[in-house]
Amino acid sequence: MNGSSAVQSTVSFRDAQIEMAHGAGGKASRRLVEGLFAPLLYADRNAPLGDSGSVQIGDATVLITTDSFVVRPLTFPGGSIGDLAVNGTVNDLAVSGARAQAMVATFVLEEGLPTSILEQEVRAMARALDVAGVPLVGGDTKVVERGKADGMYVTTTGIGEPMPFVHLDPRSVRAGDKVLLSGPIGDHGITILLARNELDLEADLCSDTRCVLPLIETMVESAGPGIRWMRDPTRGGVATTLNELARDCGLAIALNEEEIPIRMEVRGACELLGLDPLHIANEGQFLAVVAPEYATAALNALHGVEGGEAAVLIGEVRTEPACAVVVTARYGGSRIVDMLVGDSLPRIC
Amino acid sequence: MQYVDEFRDPELIRKASDEIHRLADAGRHYRIMEVCGGHTHAIYRFGLKDLLPENIDLIHGPGCPVCVLPMGRIDDGLAVAKGEGMIFAAFGDMMRVPGTSGSPLEHKAKGTDVRIVYSPADALQLARKNPEKHVMFFAIGFETTAPSTALTLMRAKSEGIGNFSVFCNHVTIVPAIRAILDSPDMRLDGFIGPGHVSTVIGCRPYEWIARNERKPVVTSGFEPLDLLQSIVMLLRQLHAGEARVENQYKRVVAWEGNTAALKVMAQVFQLRPYFEWRGLGFISQSALKIREEFAEWDAEQRFPIPGTRVTDPKAAQCGEVLKGVLKPSQCKLFGKECTPEHPIGALMVSTEGSCAAYYSYEHRKSTAMVASIASVA
Amino acid sequence: MVLGQPHLGTVEVAGVRRKVDMGLLEDNMPVAGDWVLIHVGFAMTKISEEDAAEQMHLLHLLGETEQAVEEVRGYGLEAGNDVTHAQDASIQ
Numbered sequence: 001m002n003g004s005s006a007v008q009s010t011v012s013f014r015d016a017q018i019e020m021a022h023g024a025g026g027k028a029s030r031r032l033v034e035g036l037f038a039p040l041l042y043a044d045r046n047a048p049l050g051d052s053g054s055v056q057i058g059d060a061t062v063l064i065t066t067d068s069f070v071v072r073p074l075t076f077p078g079g080s081i082g083d084l085a086v087n088g089t090v091n092d093l094a095v096s097g098a099r100a101q102a103m104v105a106t107f108v109l110e111e112g113l114p115t116s117i118l119e120q121e122v123r124a125m126a127r128a129l130d131v132a133g134v135p136l137v138g139g140d141t142k143v144v145e146r147g148k149a150d151g152m153y154v155t156t157t158g159i160g161e162p163m164p165f166v167h168l169d170p171r172s173v174r175a176g177d178k179v180l181l182s183g184p185i186g187d188h189g190i191t192i193l194l195a196r197n198e199l200d201l202e203a204d205l206c207s208d209t210r211c212v213l214p215l216i217e218t219m220v221e222s223a224g225p226g227i228r229w230m231r232d233p234t235r236g237g238v239a240t241t242l243n244e245l246a247r248d249c250g251l252a253i254a255l256n257e258e259e260i261p262i263r264m265e266v267r268g269a270c271e272l273l274g275l276d277p278l279h280i281a282n283e284g285q286f287l288a289v290v291a292p293e294y295a296t297a298a299l300n301a302l303h304g305v306e307g308g309e310a311a312v313l314i315g316e317v318r319t320e321p322a323c324a325v326v327v328t329a330r331y332g333g334s335r336i337v338d339m340l341v342g343d344s345l346p347r348i349c
Numbered sequence: 350m351q352y353v354d355e356f357r358d359p360e361l362i363r364k365a366s367d368e369i370h371r372l373a374d375a376g377r378h379y380r381i382m383e384v385c386g387g388h389t390h391a392i393y394r395f396g397l398k399d400l401l402p403e404n405i406d407l408i409h410g411p412g413c414p415v416c417v418l419p420m421g422r423i424d425d426g427l428a429v430a431k432g433e434g435m436i437f438a439a440f441g442d443m444m445r446v447p448g449t450s451g452s453p454l455e456h457k458a459k460g461t462d463v464r465i466v467y468s469p470a471d472a473l474q475l476a477r478k479n480p481e482k483h484v485m486f487f488a489i490g491f492e493t494t495a496p497s498t499a500l501t502l503m504r505a506k507s508e509g510i511g512n513f514s515v516f517c518n519h520v521t522i523v524p525a526i527r528a529i530l531d532s533p534d535m536r537l538d539g540f541i542g543p544g545h546v547s548t549v550i551g552c553r554p555y556e557w558i559a560r561n562e563r564k565p566v567v568t569s570g571f572e573p574l575d576l577l578q579s580i581v582m583l584l585r586q587l588h589a590g591e592a593r594v595e596n597q598y599k600r601v602v603a604w605e606g607n608t609a610a611l612k613v614m615a616q617v618f619q620l621r622p623y624f625e626w627r628g629l630g631f632i633s634q635s636a637l638k639i640r641e642e643f644a645e646w647d648a649e650q651r652f653p654i655p656g657t658r659v660t661d662p663k664a665a666q667c668g669e670v671l672k673g674v675l676k677p678s679q680c681k682l683f684g685k686e687c688t689p690e691h692p693i694g695a696l697m698v699s700t701e702g703s704c705a706a707y708y709s710y711e712h713r714k715s716t717a718m719v720a721s722i723a724s725v726a
Numbered sequence: 727m728v729l730g731q732p733h734l735g736t737v738e739v740a741g742v743r744r745k746v747d748m749g750l751l752e753d754n755m756p757v758a759g760d761w762v763l764i765h766v767g768f769a770m771t772k773i774s775e776e777d778a779a780e781q782m783h784l785l786h787l788l789g790e791t792e793q794a795v796e797e798v799r800g801y802g803l804e805a806g807n808d809v810t811h812a813q814d815a816s817i818q
Contacts, residue, residue, distance in 0.1 A: 017455075017458055017459070018458070019454060019455065019457075019458040020454070020457075020458070021454070027690050028690065031690075198471075199467060199471075199744075200744055200745040200767075201742060201743070201744045202742070202743040202744070203741055203742040203743065204741060264740040264741050265740055265741040265742050267740050268739040268740025268741055268742035269742045271353070271739060271740070272739060272742060272744060272764070273467065274441075274700070328396075329357075329359075329395065329396060330357075330359040331357070331359035331362035331363060331366075331400070331573065332359075332362075332363075332396075332399060332400065333362075333395050333396025333397055333398075333399045333400055333573065334396040334399060335393060335394060335395075335396045335709075335710040336709065336710050337709075338689070338709050341445075341689045341690055351761065352761060352773055352778060355778075355782055361785050361786065361788070364785070364786075364788045365785065365788055368788045440766070467766065467767060468747075468766045468767025468768065469766065469767075470747055470767050470768070471767065490766075493765055493770070494765065494766055496750050496768070497747070497750070497765070497766050497767070497768040500747065500749045500750065500768070504733075545763075545765055545770065548763060548770045548771045549770070574785055578781070578784070578785060578788075581788065597781075599774065599777040599780070599781060600773050600774045600775075600777040600778040600781060601763050601770075601771050601773055601774075602771070603771070607750060607751075607770065607771060608753060609749075609750050609751065609752050609753045609754075610750045610770070613749075613750065
């Protein structure tokens with residue numbers, strides 16, 4: 001199929017059936033991707049699996065990424081599936097160091113979906129595309145029987161132009177590098193959970209969904225050469241994203257608990273439900289690993305831009321414990337934070 | 350957050366840690382058991398072991414209701430849930446616990462209607478909202494949770510909600526502690542007593558430990574300062590050669606417990622003559638059964654229960670870890686065949702299980718500790 | 727209280743509001759402003775502000791007795807030099 005018959009396609013994924021956990025963004029998802037999809041589909045076996053893929057077309061390098069959006073409820077405080085669908089893909093490209101240039105979208109609609117709702121979502125997408133400055137150049141629609149699609153599922157695929165002077169690779173991460181977080185975590189996941197009204201819980205929270213491209217462009221302008229790696233902590237939260245980095249670079253990510261910004265209401269909801277904010281999905285934040293000599297410049301650049309005021313350095317890279325994420329509390333006690341194992345909050349994004 | 354942040358004050362934590370270091374007799378090795386799963390979780394979550402001297406060993410006890418539930422009971426519950434029009438409702442903790450033919454979540458993937466609830470009241474609400482289905486609440490927990498299940502059953506009865514039942518696996522904490530103390534391999538100096546169970550049963554039920562076994566018991570809260578203060582109180586008693594029950598968690602635990610909660614429990618439940626505990630075997634008078642007056646809401650009366658009995662895989666040493674005889678890392682399967690992703694035993698699945706806590710928070714830290722000590726030298 | 731369901735009350739933690747069953751506190755119903763301990767959607771006990779304050783006080787005192795003793799030793803007042811202090815020491 002891909003011409004390289006010498007490639008061994010050994011499927012190491014042993015689970016007998018697919019479960020919700022396989023879509024949760026944590027360990028099970030990773031097992032599925034690494035054990036089934038990658039051996040059979042990925043051409044470059046040695047490159048770490050990132051959000052985006054790089055393609056050479058003639059002289060140009062293009063980045064391409066895709067994401068599907070499966071959310072219940074469709075609308076929630078702060079946004080809707082339409083916002084997530086556009087911002088999610090533009091952000092994926094941005095954290096891969098690329099400016100989104102065009103997008104296509106596919107819609108899987110459930111029989112019985114009120115047109116008014118569909119129109120609302122399409123309008124939301126149009127607005128988000130306008131804010132991001134990205135044109136939609138194509139799309140597809142399918143309809144499935146009642147009961148088969150939670151209203152609607154949206155998939156967006158975007159292509160982007162790499163930003164100059166940015167070279168992102170987890171293998172370039174070094175001990176001493178700083179870890180930067182763009183803002184408070186947990187808002188999106190908890191908002192969705194509360195919006196389901198299954199739990200008698202109420203709080204003034206809204207999803208943090210937004211396009212982070214302008215923030216990343218600003219940061220790149222001041223600190224481009226020093227940025228080693230970026231990612232948006234969506235499903236599985238900051239803990240999962242940083243654990244993936246730790247595994248990919250073979251080093252330790254050490255975080256200071258008191259530096260991690262978490263809104264009071266997110267803390268409260270997590271305490272009440274026994275959840276860890278580090279495992280909750282975000283839709284408008286990003287993490288960056290920056291060389292120490294560029295860290296202050298990166299931070300200052302963000303602080304000077306609307307939406308970047310809350311950016312903060314939350315930790316640093318160390319050699320030990322290898323491939324792990326450690327969080328240290330103010331009083332000195334520390335704990336290892338692992339990737340999300342199960343799926344505590346299904347259909348978050 | 351009030352009543353939380355103050356008990357995480359770094360200055361006070363340092364003071365408490367210093368006091369513990371000062372009190373701990375260098376020539377002595379202290380073995381203190383924390384019974385309650387919530388305490389196990391808190392100790393790891395707050396990295397409290399980093400704040401204690403080397404000669405204090407915290408041994409994890411069997412107070413994790415998921416961990417002590419025999420696999421056969423999960424099989425039985427899932428067998429009932431497979432029936433037409435059934436909804437299986439349970440706390441999140443139960444969802445990934447393996448039965449012989451899979452965990453509740455795995456059954457969900459195969460078509461069984463499995464729902465996570467955060468309260469027995471949620472399960473009753475599911476019944477109200479789904480009149481054409483039957484909701485079976487798979488109840489687990491010690492005396493902390495039992496009153497809530499009891500009250501829910503009372504409400505179901507008074508409202509005449511016929512499509513609701515409870516599969517009751519509630520157990521009581523004192524027989525578990527007795528089983529630990531009766532175990533010949535156990536040497537313990539004192540106990541960090543259960544926190545939330547004590548809000549219901551009070552502190553009196555632990556007096557026999559101090560009186561007959563001559564071991565101090567300090568019922569403790571769950572914040573870092575609570576646990577550290579409790580250890581200070583235990584060390585002071587041990588120094589003075591005392592053995593008393595003390596209540597560190599006064600702001601929440603009354604010596605007499607919660608009379609209303611105890612009353613409600615007595616109205617709805619009675620003690621089973623005996624019950625099987627995973628890892629500890631059969632213990633008499635250690636579990637709750639729903640009374641005859643509530644038979645209509647007792648899943649064991651309404652549905653045929655297979656009565657499955659499953660023996661744990663020989664290699665899994667859940668029982669010894671549960672009793673505190675072995676540390677999680679000493680079980681042959683730990684970290685290899687048995688991980689949070691592929692749990693063999695319940696101690697690896699439950700968030701309060703010592704194996705899961707140790708695996709998630711601790712075992713890869715050992716490299717870090719060695720490295721940082723080396724660099725100071 | 728929630729209308730129609732008198733056993734339910736609303737509690738708030740860090741800006742998050744939740745309906746909680748107060749049935750287990752019937753003997754000692756909390757009023758607005760009281761703090762309660764919640765477990766699986768049920769209020770288990772009222773939190774005693776007094777006991778919490780007393781506990782914080784004890785925590786602040788930790789190590790202070792020792793500090794006070796060391797201070798006294800620092801003055802070089804050993805048994806024999808000052809009779810009063812020696813008596814205090816034996817009372818301890």
